[in-house]
Amino acid sequence: MLKKNKLALFGLIILVLFCVLAALAPVIAPYDPGEIMESEIQGPSLKHLFGTDDLGRDVLSRVIYGGRISLSVAAVAVLVALSIGIMIGAISGYYGGLIDEIIMRFTDIMLSFPTIFLILVIQSVLTPNIYNVMIVIGATSWMGIARLVRGEFLTLKEREFVEAARAIGCSNLRIIFRHILPNSMAPIIVAATLGMAGAILTESALSFLGLGVQPPTPSWGNMLMDSQTYLLDAPWMAIIPGLFIVLAVLSLYFVGEALREALNPKEW
Amino acid sequence: MTKYIFKRLLQLIPLLIGITVISFFIMHLAPGDPTALYADPNVKPEELARIRANWGLDKPVAVQYFIWLKNAARLDFGTSYISGKPVTQEIFERLPATVLLMSLSFAIILLISIPVGVISAVKKGSLFDNVFTIVSFIFMSIPSFWLALVLMLVFSLRLQWFPPFGNIVLPCATMVITGLAGITRYQRASMLEVLRQEYIKVARAKGLPEWVVIYKHALRNALIPIVTLLGLTLPDLFGGAFIIETIFAWPGMGRLGVSAVFSRNYPVIMGISVFTAVLIVLGNLLADVGYAIVDPRIRYAKKE
Numbered sequence: 001m002l003k004k005n006k007l008a009l010f011g012l013i014i015l016v017l018f019c020v021l022a023a024l025a026p027v028i029a030p031y032d033p034g035e036i037m038e039s040e041i042q043g044p045s046l047k048h049l050f051g052t053d054d055l056g057r058d059v060l061s062r063v064i065y066g067g068r069i070s071l072s073v074a075a076v077a078v079l080v081a082l083s084i085g086i087m088i089g090a091i092s093g094y095y096g097g098l099i100d101e102i103i104m105r106f107t108d109i110m111l112s113f114p115t116i117f118l119i120l121v122i123q124s125v126l127t128p129n130i131y132n133v134m135i136v137i138g139a140t141s142w143m144g145i146a147r148l149v150r151g152e153f154l155t156l157k158e159r160e161f162v163e164a165a166r167a168i169g170c171s172n173l174r175i176i177f178r179h180i181l182p183n184s185m186a187p188i189i190v191a192a193t194l195g196m197a198g199a200i201l202t203e204s205a206l207s208f209l210g211l212g213v214q215p216p217t218p219s220w221g222n223m224l225m226d227s228q229t230y231l232l233d234a235p236w237m238a239i240i241p242g243l244f245i246v247l248a249v250l251s252l253y254f255v256g257e258a259l260r261e262a263l264n265p266k267e268w
Numbered sequence: 269m270t271k272y273i274f275k276r277l278l279q280l281i282p283l284l285i286g287i288t289v290i291s292f293f294i295m296h297l298a299p300g301d302p303t304a305l306y307a308d309p310n311v312k313p314e315e316l317a318r319i320r321a322n323w324g325l326d327k328p329v330a331v332q333y334f335i336w337l338k339n340a341a342r343l344d345f346g347t348s349y350i351s352g353k354p355v356t357q358e359i360f361e362r363l364p365a366t367v368l369l370m371s372l373s374f375a376i377i378l379l380i381s382i383p384v385g386v387i388s389a390v391k392k393g394s395l396f397d398n399v400f401t402i403v404s405f406i407f408m409s410i411p412s413f414w415l416a417l418v419l420m421l422v423f424s425l426r427l428q429w430f431p432p433f434g435n436i437v438l439p440c441a442t443m444v445i446t447g448l449a450g451i452t453r454y455q456r457a458s459m460l461e462v463l464r465q466e467y468i469k470v471a472r473a474k475g476l477p478e479w480v481v482i483y484k485h486a487l488r489n490a491l492i493p494i495v496t497l498l499g500l501t502l503p504d505l506f507g508g509a510f511i512i513e514t515i516f517a518w519p520g521m522g523r524l525g526v527s528a529v530f531s532r533n534y535p536v537i538m539g540i541s542v543f544t545a546v547l548i549v550l551g552n553l554l555a556d557v558g559y560a561i562v563d564p565r566i567r568y569a570k571k572e
Contacts (some may be wrong), residue, residue, distance in 0.1 A: 007402070007405075105282065105283070105286070106286070108283060109283055109286040109287055109290065111503070112283065112287055112503075112545045112548050112549050113287065113291075113503075113541065113544075113545060114503050114504075114506040114507040114510065114544055114548070115503070115507060116507040116510055116511065117506070117507065117510055117525055117529075117540070117541065117544065118291075118294075118541075120510070120525075120526065120529045121291065121294055121295060121529055121537060121541070122294055124529045124530065124532065125294060125295060125297050126297075197409070201411050204411050204413075204414070205411060205412075205413055205511055208411075208413050208414075208511075209511070209514075209526070224413070224414060224417070227417065228417060228420075228515070231417060231420065231421050231425060232421070232425045232426075235421055238414070238417045238418065238421065239418070242410075242411065242414035242417070242418065245409075245411055245414065246406070246409045246410055246411075246414075247409075249408075249409035249411075250405055250406060250409035253405050253408060253409060254405065257405075
């Protein structure tokens, strides 16, 4: 148990650190992320701790600003997924019957695509920009949450407190949002934390392929886009942003697991 | 059993139609059309219109969809805009490379994750368990494309052990490392679940040695969910294949899919969507049926 707490604490510290870096990027970053400072690629030095990229921009500053973009894209994407997932899951679980059947078949369809291919197809059709990335990632990752919420609603709607709420004349909407939903928050919070980790990974893959956040705006994913070309000459271009992604995702997993244990959704 | 499989196969039809409708309409949301990509500015408008008519792009989207569906029902997915070859032929040419990569990766994943998961569960809380739990989390946090880049940097460019492109070792290693954690943790959870059962207590109570309890009674039951894993991992393996094949220039379906997306090669995109969806859905079906075959409890429940 102590070990789990230590991991969660590690995760929490990293997450807080990344959030501070993102929020205070203009104060903390040594240079302007878009400024072309050197005429050629430079290795790590005192002036450029993480070296410069192929255009001579400071990698440290870009990775700090990139975190700002990557984390906010992931956070908004998770909010989108939560909104869709909770709405669909709640309707499906609460009303049941034919509506439930139709919605669950639709969920099955969405689950049968390899998500990344579906996102690639959508992104190639839309003009790739930061808002589309948020919406598309959210719109293709709500299925797990929907199933979870549906399950919660299926069991909770039979409980006495829902019966009581109905007896005193609460509307369906009120029962869904004020009575059942708050009682299913624990597993939803866990799913949202793990979903955020997934969203960071998806954003990075999309931006790496050039279908996500567009340059010159830096994101952890699109910083890796050109790194394959300079892999041998400038390995730091590939390694640094990747390490930030791994650290952020790992921290979210640690915190998510600790939350899962603390809130013990299985008991509900 | 036959009736159950038949019913499940029937359920696939609306599912597949749904998948094709969604893919088709998403693609056609795009402003403009693919002819713009291929034609140079000097081509006469009449010529473009002729190409468009040739590809059926001049008709309303709904009509195009029904024409496509009618042909698809006969396994005719049209011809690739780029190579001019039938899509089915193109996919089947690329299929063996993907199947080889995926099955090799999956086999190695199972070989590593089953023993590790079982030992972790049996020795829950031990150093072994703790180390592998943390390692699993780290592996889960690595973006596959980044791992691919790092492996390529170290083993192809620096050490020069493997060629960077067209060699199976590094793409396979990438898939194994990124896929390992999920299955290891699944196997660990499944073993823990079994160890909590009454019949394990009974086996212990009648004085069987611990290794018999674990390897003859617990392990056999803990392996049952592995059958379902193929179904569950298939979408992830396919998802990984799209990017990993592209980075390592592995001539499989994933790479074909990504290049089709970038060139808006509609027939190929549709073909690959349908093909992967069919494989994923069949994988799920196979997993459920396999589960029912190895676990009598499920089989009897289904009969009622």
